[in-house]
Amino acid sequence: MFKILDQIGTHRRKSDFEDLLILLNQLHQFTIEHFAREEGSMRASNYPKLNEHREQHHSIQRELNETLRQVANGSIPVPKFSQEIKEGYNHHFKRDDLLFMAWQQERETNQVLTRSS
Numbered sequence: 001m002f003k004i005l006d007q008i009g010t011h012r013r014k015s016d017f018e019d020l021l022i023l024l025n026q027l028h029q030f031t032i033e034h035f036a037r038e039e040g041s042m043r044a045s046n047y048p049k050l051n052e053h054r055e056q057h058h059s060i061q062r063e064l065n066e067t068l069r070q071v072a073n074g075s076i077p078v079p080k081f082s083q084e085i086k087e088g089y090n091h092h093f094k095r096d097d098l099l100f101m102a103w104q105q106e107r108e109t110n111q112v113l114t115r116s117s
């Protein structure tokens with residue numbers, strides 16, 4: 001996702017609009033797939049904050065869709081878009097995804113301790 005964002009960030013909109021649209025579509029598709037995989041993993045492990053997390057994904061997706069439209073019609077400069085999306089993803093990762101990873105790790109540790117006692 002960040003590789004695509006880097007490519008988008010260095011893209012100059014006027015140089016090749018078709019290339020930019022391809023990258024924006026890739027970002028959109030990759031985001032959907034990434035969120036679906038992550039939610040699948042949360043569902044499989046009965047993560048208690050799945051619904052809350054899924055709602056955050058929906059919110060990010062709605063915001064991304066709106067921003068993609070603005071980039072495509074030229075009302076947001078491409079580098080600014082790339083930077084803001086990166087910050088948004090980083091924020092979600094550091095706040096919410098890491099919470100899930102920590103919960104998952106603690107759960108696995110407890111299972112190991114339960115088995116060994």
Ligand SMILES: [Fe+2]
Pocket residue numbers: 038053057092096097
């Ligand atoms: Fe997430």
